[in-house]
């Protein structure tokens with residue numbers, strides 16, 4: 001078997017708090033294969049985003065390793081990290097907040113190309129237009145500004161921007177949660193197509209197991225910063241060991257929560273899980 005693309009080993013992240021430190025991530029380990037898709041689920045505050053932010057090194061791990069094709073990102077300084085940052089891109093929940101309102105869609109997508117050393121402005125514009133087309137935006141989208149797009153279209157711009165760096169791994173942190181359900185389904189379709197066409201790997205952070213099962217072949221369940229359950233999506237869904245996962249599963253197996261036939265409020269389950277947690 002070929003080595004994993006990403007191997008997170010005994011990851012610990014602590015934040016300073018008055019009087020000491022708070023351990024938000026506690027010895028978390030998991031792997032992502034080349035072209036694989038791993039979901040990280042868990043109740044609010046379980047450490048999902050902190051793991052995601054560590055993988056893209058927005059957060060510096062306290063200890064443990066984050067090996068990307070064998071190189072431990074956790075140990076690298078900013079300068080050594082720079083060329084590797086392109087390989088792991090993040091797509092955020094709030095596409096509006098993460099897009100510069102003063103730049104056109106084309107400029108937003110062209111910026112990582114400039115950083116990657118594509119010198120010709122014309123070539124950057126050509127490639128940006130190609131990427132915008134690839135994520136399903138119309139040709140006239142190039143010259144429009146973020147405020148002129150819908151939420152789903154903005155998320156597509158965010159994905160096009162991430163793709164501009166030719167990443168091997170996309171970290172999607174609640175990337176479809178802010179979208180209404182039919183748009184969410186379209187963005188999931190796009191992510192699946194991209195994965196099939198390019199061999200991209202995903203880490204998909206979500207509260208919503210209905211969405212997770214559409215996109216991920218493996219699931220890691222976090223609680224209080226620790227992995228409490230992990231396995232293939234089928235394993236975790238067919239025999240969930242944790243009350244939280246059982247509650248997630250109930251929501252995921254409800255056919256009306258799949259592919260957007262229920263209001264978004266009923267798609268998220270932490271509330272549903274509260275009653276079963278000790």
Ligand SMILES: Nc1ncnc2c1ncn2[C@@H]1O[C@H](COP(=O)(O)OP(=O)(O)OP(=O)(O)O)[C@@H](O)[C@H]1O
Pocket residue numbers: 015016022024042043044045046047048049050051
């Ligand atoms: N910079 C920080 N300083 C102190 N504590 C933090 C910091 N960032 C996160 N935390 C804490 O770490 C814990 C995990 O937060 P994190 O955002 O990773 O959880 P999450 O599972 O992504 O939650 P949600 O689903 O609500 O986004 C929380 O208790 C949070 O308050």
